């Protein structure tokens with residue numbers, strides 16, 4: 319199987335690296351193109367045998383499965399460039415959350431799917447959110463699922479809920495890291511503790527917490543209750559945190575969903591709408 323990548327920025331190159339390092343794909347099977355050329359040279363230096371293409375059309379012509387890893391408003395140009403060259407038997411995978419399957423099926427004759435990846439795939443972990451278009455058969459679904467399972471835990475979701483699931487699986491690492499940064503900043507400022515030592519200790523704590531939630535199958539609430547004995551220091555601090563964060567998560571979800579709606583409206587204007595299948599919030 320030959321796999322194409324259009325867009326080798328932050329997420330495109332991360333996915334490509336992860337597929338190669340996990341032995342899911344050999345560099346010789348890969349065909350890549352990007353708007354600016356230096357990024358392609360860095361990739362080909364890193365992965366001997368990888369095919370650097372001169373255009374997105376060349377990538378499409380050479381690949382069975384094609385990942386499109388550009389930003390939402392860069393999508394229209396890519397579709398216009400490739401739409402007369404893509405073939406019905408090919409599978410195109412978009413990793414962009416506001417791009418809807420109907421945008422792709424309206425404009426391309428091939429099979430289409432949507433996958434929302436996560437930065438956590440760099441270390442072969444985290445969930446990839448998978449949504450299949452109407453033209454895929456069981457074999458296509460299995461192929462995509464097998465590929466993704468080398469670097470992640472693929473989870474099929476309803477496209478109408480793609481934004482809220484992405485908030486957790488894809489934006490989540492940034493939100494959690496923001497919380498940790500603020501916490502560490504406060505600790506250094508208030509106590510003079512060594513930042514590097516505290517950061518190492520915090521990273522180990524997060525790894526252990528992740529294992530308790532996955533391997534030991536604790537829920538986040540059960541984990542809190544395990545640590546926060548009534549009347550203790552943790553319980554008192556959690557009550558304070560609960561008060562301080564009042565409304566913060568509702569605001570966060572409103573913000574991500576408003577930005578998503580904004581992008582979706584622009585994409586509907588440029589790529590066409592599908593009134594009966596429009597995401598509801």
Ligand SMILES: NC(=O)c1ccc[n+]([C@@H]2O[C@H](COP(=O)([O-])OP(=O)(O)OC[C@H]3O[C@@H](n4cnc5c(N)ncnc54)[C@H](OP(=O)(O)O)[C@@H]3O)[C@@H](O)[C@H]2O)c1
Pocket residue numbers: 324325326327328329330351352353354357374387388389390392395396413414415434435436437488
């Ligand atoms: N970052 C994440 O954690 C994450 C997670 C899940 C999903 N995503 C999604 O992944 C998509 C890409 O995000 P990113 O963070 O990787 O952005 P990025 O670093 O800006 O990468 C986008 C790449 O697309 C290239 N590009 C733009 N127009 C092109 C065209 N017409 N033909 C070929 N290549 C083109 C850009 O080339 P230049 O070098 O010229 O700029 C750039 O290298 C976004 O839709 C984002 O929502 C990202």
